[in-house]
Amino acid sequence: MPRRKAVRTSTLSTALIGFSLVAGGSALSMGLASLGARPGPQSPARQVGVVGPDGRGDPRGCIFDERLASYAAGWPFDLCDCPYPPACDDPINRDAAIPTPATPMKVVRIRVVVFANDDGSDPTSVLGEVEDQIAVLNADFAQHRFYFQHTVDFINSTAARIGAIPATVFAENPGVQCNVYVVATNGSSATGPWESQALADEGGVLMSEDHFASDLHVLTHEMGHTLGLWHTFHGSQLNIACGVGPCHDCSESVGAANTDLVGDHCSDTPPMLAGGFATCTSPTGIDPCSGRPWGAMPENYMDYAGALLPGCDMLFTPQQSGRMHCWSADELSAWFSAPGDLNGDGFVNIADPIFLKDYLFGGGAAPNPLCRGDVNGDGGIDIADMIYLLNYLFSQGPAPTDGC
Structure with a gap:
């Protein structure tokens, strides 16, 4: 059952930043803020130390093509001059991470936070x-070998709700x-794995x-953004929107040979314009850099096309799947539930065989997902698994398998 929490009174003078999907139109929105955040684990190869003249930036900021473009007039470096490109932007690393049906499932812990007014009315x-939405999420990611193990909290806070x-x-x-917040505002957004937040x-x-x-x-x-994906129109429409013009070294152009290295860093998604939320088609037109028609993939989850229409979005490409596995393994592995962590608390200890015993013999909750x-x-899932886990914990037995 969800845990109802008392409303906290602390304040935080910042906003969630990242990619944004703004309801009711085709606005392309993303923010850049200077936040006093605790940095997550960083690979030395990503600590490029890019900081603008106003002090804003991110240790791995040179990969934010659009964000850099927003400040291009005052930033004294080339937009594409990344001396230490992220490992997962290398197509060799990306392709090596593309999962197969035999790839162990990555079980990602998420916490869904639902807000209501202070008196408990009108929850989001x-x-x-919530259970239905998580079922859709898991169905969408199943063939890409991700599963989301969730908890739910209900919090009464009018201020947070609105x-x-x-x-x-x-x-x-x-x-x-990963904390997922459901609010009564007009936009949805996410933080990418390369961000220090x-x-x-x-x-x-x-x-x-x-x-x-x-x-x-x-x-x-x-x-998808959280696990390492850009929009499919990254490097085309967004570069234009940020005022640096349609054609430069960071542009993803139709027919170009470098589409693995610019834009969304996936050559199996075409250079394209953003689709509208209420239509399941990609915009037509001519790429001003190549003179060729823009590509189309409105069914991709990372486009905007049909985002508010049931039945439009339906796929990630293999290279997108590889990017998610590469980036999440590099930066977000602390979110993964390890084999043997049956109660989803982030540890493998005596509580897990007890959890399994309760499931098998006491009508307790099932492992999530059950195959774990x-x-x-x-x-199968039976008393032999409980004994196996006890042997691992206390008799130097073999480690638990994934089961999925």
Whole structure:
């Protein structure tokens, strides 16, 4: 059952930043803020130390093409001059991470936070809707070998519900789980894994209550960002929108040979313009850099096309899947539930065989996902798994298997 929390009185003078899907139009929105966040783990190769003349920036900021473009007039470096490109932007690393049906499932811990008014009225969602939305999320990611193990909290805070204070005031344990906030505002957004806020209180996913619906895939879109994906139109429409012109070294142009290295860093998604929320088609037109027609992939989760239409969004490409596995393994592995962690608390200890015993013999909750209960890998879930886990913990037995 969800845990009802007392409203906290602390304040935080920042906002969730990242990618944004703004309801009711085709606005392309993203922010850049200077936040006093606790940095998450960083690979030395990503510590490029890019800081603008106004002091704003991010240790790995040179990969933010659009954000840099927004400040291009005053930033004394080339937009594409990244001396230490991120490892997962290398197509060799990306392709090596593309999962197969035999790839072990990455079980990601998420916490869904539903806000209501101070008196408990008008919640942004209810438990049944949350369960339905998570079922859609897991169905969308299943063939890409991700599963989302969730908890739900209901919090009474009118201010957080309407965006008067940041929802991230109510962050819990962002170093070991992704916080997903459902609010009564018009936009949805997410923090990318390369951002220093990814494992800090300021990170997470912000979901508009209108987007948090089981017949839509907006949460899938935002979770794609969280795990390492850009929009499919990254490097085309967004570079134009940020005022640096349509054609430069960072542009993703139709027919170019470098589409693995610019734009969304996936050559199996075409250079394209952003689709409209209410139509399941990609805009037509001519790429001004190549003179060729823009590509189309409106069914991709990372486009805007049909975001508010049931039945439009339906796929990630193999290279997108590889990017998510690469980036999440590099930067977000603390969110993964390890084999044997049957109760989802982030540890493998005596509580897990007890959890399994309660499930098998006491009517307790099932492992989530259920296949994780098969810790000995024999295809079933029974007392042998409980004994196997006890032997691992106390008799130097073999480690638990994934089971999924």
